[in-house]
Amino acid sequence: MTGRYTEHDVEHYERPRRRTRPRTKERPTYDDAVDGVVVTVDRGRYTLLVGDRTVTAVKARPLGRKGVVVGDRVRVVGDVTGDPGSLARIVEVEERSTVLRRTADDDDPVERVVVANATQLVVVTALADPEPRPRLIDRALVAAFDAGLAPLLCLTKADLRDPETLLSTYSSLGVPWVVTHRDADHRIVGLDDLRDRLRGHVSVLLGHSGVGKSTLVNALVPDAGRETGVVNAVTGRGRHTSTSAVMLPMPGGGGESGVGRSEAGAGGAGAAAPRSWIVDTPGIRSFGLAHVQPEHLIEAFPDLDEMTEDCPRGCTHADDEPECGLDEALAAGTADPDRVASFRRLLAARSVTEY
Template sequence: MNRRYSEHDPEHYDRPNRRGSRPRTKERPTYADAVPGVIVTVDRGRFTVMVAGRLIWAVKARPLGRKGVVVGDRVRLEGDVSGVDGSLARIVEVEERTTVLRRTADDDDPYERVIVANATQLVVVTALADPEPRHGLIDRALVAAYDAGLSPLLCLTKADLADPEILLSTYRALGVPWVVTHGVNQPGGGDLSELRERLEGQSSVLLGHSGVGKSTLVNALVPDARREVGHVNAVTGRGRHTSTSALMLRLPDAGDDLTRGWIIDTPGIRSFGLAHVEPEHLIEAFPDLDEMTEDCPRGCTHGADEPECGLDEAVERGDADPERVMSFRRLLDARSVSSY
């Protein structure tokens, strides 16, 4: 027996790194005593995990190999889960993910990067001014949300600087829900009751460009978060990155459910590749339009330049809202338009 591990350690059952070797035992560990937790942040191979209302630190057990573990993953742990200084547990299992929000570095990059697992809602945080809204990122975020099976929500900040109707008119045909925040930067934090209602019972990813007020929202929603707040460069109109890693935070009064009542703050992004999204998968997020494409020619992408597309025929018959079809096709185009 390897002296480094007892017979109760998962590592004891590893296959030696010798070609042709056999497993040391046919009996695999059951992890009967493993405790459940959820990954709240990742930092250079170390994981912070919420277990029974307390934060503990963990590393991956060797049997997991190269298996990725990301924020939002529900895991099972063995070892020291006391959370005291110097303690360290082992992640021995990663439960099956219900949803995966991913992106690529750019549209030509085949390598997918998982942003967060097991979320239920994607909150696209957009400033109405300072910096100006960037429709490219909003469209791409919506595509990623639909592809991942997440419910999208537009959260519009800095409503004191511009009329939200100008932006909302672009997305109303898609049926995307929205909420406008007021006075978050003012003393008292403004009224966030509508946003809190939208977040209740959800595991929500907050995504947006730097400088849109995402960290300010997080600090108002979770006062103990203390996320650093940045400012917009007066020359470039771009914000400074303040969040450097994704962080999952429990909303106040969320209860004991490990899967609900969370927000995930993500670093401000400047690119959101969609190389992994297929057109046929995107249209499935719009059941009314999907039904109208049943007789499309094989290989039809449902774009505006496709001959004999069922969407065009539905518009001609009056069965489809032209504005909704146009908005859907704008999302299709967002997969290949890189100016965002």
């Protein structure tokens, strides 16, 4: 059978097939990209700080599903002038030094990155109005130790209740603390102590709604403009005022614009001091810890970790584990009972669902 067309018909000539463009492994170098820090994320738009300019950007397609979160150090191309209507592109996310994670629930396998490159987790809790919730404090400390962040307790509203009772619960863990309250003129007493603790850090403020996080942020960063709310007199719970995490540079915090970089990484001895940052997060009512493993948690306590070297394989170091090295150290009198009890309370907090 002859073909429909002869070799003299134009229809006979073979049409180009799809995907005939030669593939290449070469990728753009982005030599003109500039450094930036992600300060807010809102529905696919990223607000960056590039030098002293505020720039709006989107994520470049080659990044795929790679998440970009508050605190990320990124490389940016495009319009980085920060002018109204301008839009840049995030083309690279630098390696993170730390990652603060949480899950929605303890049986939720999906981890959610809260903040990247933080160095300190400030657990803010009110001593009254609303009532403190030690179980959530425990969980926040577990997340801090697991992420390698320095923990700090910030107790607010000390004019309503003595802080000593709550502080005694965490004294054996060696967690530093600051206490604040308002005086008769409604000024925040203890703010200078808190400011000293935050200096040189990228600090994430975490706590229930109504405990005073946004109030502290507004006092530390006068132009922050974070909305504050009141506590419901019936439920005793605060109303959500912060709806998204935002990262703010503290006034007078130093000249280095990098986030999460050590002094050596910023230029070694004699380099400018790291800038101080505050990350205000929305109020939380749960903090899932499905991602935290017991062997990672105990590494945050080197003195106790040494006592578990001979533990059976798979030992979680809980108080019901047979032949746990912590129990042997307690029996021998070489372990501090209060410190072991505090560690095991944090360990148990991984599975407590009520706050």
